[in-house]
Amino acid sequence: MLISSETEEITLPSTEVKECSTSSPVGSNPDSLNGLPPPPDLPDSPSLSTIFCDVNVVPEHEKSQLEQSIHKLQGEIAELRLMLRSIDEKRRETLNKIIDIKGSIRVFCRVRPFLWTDKRRTPEPILSELDRVIVTSSGSRKEFGFDKIFHQEANQDDVFVDVEPILRSALDGHNVSILAYGQTGTGKTFTMDGTTVQPGIVPRALKELFQQVSSDKSFSYTFSMSMLEVYMGNLRDLLASKPALRTNETVSRCNLNIQTDPKGSVEIEGLTQVEIPDFAKARWWYTKGRRARSTSWTNVNEASSRSHCLTRIVISRRGDTPEAKPKISKLWMVDLGGSERLLKTGATGQTLDEGRAINLSLSALGDVIAALRRKKGHVPYRNSKLTQILKDSLGVGSKVLMLVHISPCQEDLEETICSLSFAKRAKAVDSSRGLPEDLKKLREKRISELEENMREVEEECQKLANQISKAEFLLSENRKLYSTAYGVPDESAEKNPENHEEDAKTHVIETPRVTQKPIQQSIHRSLPRFMSSTVASRERQSAAEKDIVTRARTFRPRARSSTQLSGFQSLSFSDNRFGSLLRHSVKNSRFKDTNGPAIESPKCNDSSSLKTTSLSRSKVVTSSDPNLRVKLGHHRRRMSDFV
Ligand SMILES: Nc1ncnc2c1ncn2[C@@H]1O[C@H](COP(=O)(O)OP(=O)(O)OP(=O)(O)O)[C@@H](O)[C@H]1O
Structure with missing residues (x-):
């Protein structure tokens, strides 16, 4: 009768009588599901047809046939989902095994190519091989091993290929940290x-997350994003709505508190967390955060280049049943502050303080990673704000990827050796280096077996996902038809969240702050006592806030500028899996193309940030150190690449 997977495709206005097919409803034929041509690129699929009939001539027995078909399809979809869930479970276990064998803390090294400003000398001091970097300095030779090395010619694609599996881990429910470490100017921000x-990595990861969940039929995911900066031991919210300058809010957003609950989960009070329903929204917020960082850098002088910039994606994964508790995981992507040797730069005053703060936190990070790698009992998380924030994403059950950046230049050699030594410490012990040859071979063999296994399971998952997509399409067409023919409202369409306008809105969630008076009482009620701030800690905080205001005033720019980043405008990754299916079949689909303009999100709440003004490019460098001044000037030019 109405829609068949067997008849030729005929699409007619819905209520006109053109033809009545005598074939059975969609899905009632066993071939309609099991013999589906992969993948379900529906517009080109010859097996589907849409034939609309006049309701007045539809015989009663066909109504029940259609009902049966709908019922059957529902059952088949449920079954397929169950199968997919169990195969997906296998996939997750396999991936986890691979990551565990390779090491849950992986350290990569990226060698920056020579820039036109560099003085190139031969012979070059750095030689990078497959899994080691060899440094030759004043006749001595040092070797540093890594899990992976990206040579000077490696491009962003090459790097991302090795980052991708860890993103899958984040979707599977593990906390993940990706950290870019290295001397100033070695390419952390570039990576x-x-x-x-x-x-x-950040824009690609955002794109990849949405792409991966669009094909994941076994769970539903929601993402939210936060961005913050750690400057001189203080936390600054980069996604907070722009308050008027000099208000208390400006100050309070500069010093957020970190809380840990009894389960060890870390939360940052008052930190803005925005829902990101799609990639377009995600990149809008990310651009906003990046802009806030560069603005702070111009307003409070070198702040951002002398700070750590952290982007957090909170992933909430739900199963089929609404009552099941969602699994929450965090993905941190961190552009660490540049590691400098202060004696060498001869920094003084503010610059010295900043350098010290960065070095202290980096060394605390190194201590934590080394302790975790050695599986030592005590892990010194409390030694810096950075490690306190990342506590639940560095430890047991988490996956860590550190990308150490080095310069190829002779004049940076000492810094390079420091960075490589840092990496060596972080990757000490738990590595295949030092293992006997036969064990190494066994390990490699096991990894390739698991990877092969993983590929098979992924193919299986993909097949099932395709079948589910097809079955869902058929179901929705049958439902539509049923509703048109018999005047019954299509309940599933009403329930579909994609049809809800509300879905398009951006929700800003803010973690409550204990320092805000009206919220304070409820916090005291809801938080365990040990998590509430004490009088002493509040005093410390207000002293720190005053300090920040003073610093901000001291460093008020002579010519204020703001940089408008448009780093994503030309991004275009293709989703070739279901794109055409959904473009043609499902309105308002979550698969829709997200390559919209970068700074455009009319649905976002913060209208102020939508204004794009003509921005001054003048930048002031006020470092106390002449050497550093040159470096920072250089850095600014690099920052302006983003303008
Ligand atoms: N792999 C690369 N390929 C091409 N250019 C690169 C690469 N890595 C870095 N660069 C260039 O080198 C310069 C310095 O890079 P970048 O600003 O990313 O360094 P950084 O380590 O983040 O510095 P800082 O610590 O000061 O923030 C930039 O102009 C960047 O475009």
């Missing part, structure tokens, strides 16, 4: 943010 034409 994490990238440029318009060469997007880095």
Whole structure:
């Protein structure tokens, strides 16, 4: 009768009588599901047809046939989902095994190519091989081993290929940290943010997350994003709505508190957390955060280049049943502050303080990672704000990826050796290096077996996902038809959240702050006592806030500028899996193309940030150290690449 997977495709206005097919409803034929042609690119599929009939001539027995078909399809979809869930479970276990064998803390090294400003000398001091870097300095030779090395010619794609599996882990429910470490100017920001034409890890990861969940039929996911900066031991919210300058809010957003609950989960009080329903919204917020960082850098002088910039994606994964508790995981992507040797730069005053703060926190990070790697009992998380924030995403059950960046230049050699030594410490012990040859071979063999296994399971998952997509399409067409023919409202369409306008809104969730008076009482009621701030800690906080205001005033710019980043405008990754199916069949689909303009999100609440003004490019460098001044000037030029 109405829609068949067997008849030729005929699409007619819904209520006109053109033809009545005598074939059975969609899905009632066993071939309609099991013999589905992969993948379900529906517009080109010859097996589907849409034939609309006049309701007045539809015989009663066909109504029940259609009902049966709908019922059957529902059952088949449920069954397929169950199968997919169990195969997906296998996939997750396999991936976890691979990551565990390779090491849950992986350290990669990326060697920056020579820039036109570099003085190139031969012979070059750095030689990078497959899994080691050899440094030759004044006749001595040092070797540093890594899990992976990206040579000077490696591009952003090459790097992302090795980052991708850890993102899958984040979707599977593990907390994940991706950290870019290295001397100033070695390419940390390039690796994490990238440029318009060469997007880095963060924009690619955002795109990839949405792509991966669009094909995941066994769970539903929601993402939310936060961005913050750690400057001189203080936390600054980068996604907070822009308050008027000099208000208390400006100050309070500069010093957020970190809380840990009894289960060890870390939360940052008052930190803005925005829902990101799609990639377009995600990149809008990310651009906003990046802009806030560069603004702070111009307003409070070198702040952002002398700070750690952290992007957090909170992933909430739900199963089929609404009553099941969602699994929450965190993905941190961190552009660490540049590691400098202060004696060498001869920094003084503010610059010295900043350098010290960064070095202290980096060394605390190194201590934590080394302790975790050695599986030592005590892990010194409390030694810096950075490690306190990342506590639940560095430890047991988490996956850590550190990308150490080095310069290829002779004049940076000492810094390079420091960075490589840091990496060596972080990767000490738990590595295949030092293992006997036969054990190494066994390990490699096991990894390739698991990877092969993983590929098979992924193919299986993909097949099932395709079948579910097809079955869902058939179901929705049958439902539509039923509703048109018999005047019964299509309940599933009403329930579908994709049809809800509300879904398009951006929700800003803010973790409550204990320092805000009206919220304070409820916090005291809801938080365990040990998590509430004490009088002493509040005093410390208000002293720190005053300090920040003083610093901000001291460093008020002579010419204020703001940089508008448009790093994503030319991003275009293709989702070739279901794109055409959904473009043609499902309105308002979550698969829809997200390559919209970068700074455009009319649905976002913060209208102020939508204004794009003509921005001054003048930048002031006020470092107390002449050497550093040159470096920072250089850095600013690099920052302006994003303008
Ligand atoms: N792999 C690369 N390919 C091409 N250019 C690169 C690469 N890595 C870095 N660069 C260039 O080198 C310069 C310095 O890079 P970047 O600003 O990312 O360094 P950084 O380590 O983040 O510095 P800072 O610590 O000061 O923030 C930039 O102009 C960047 O475009």
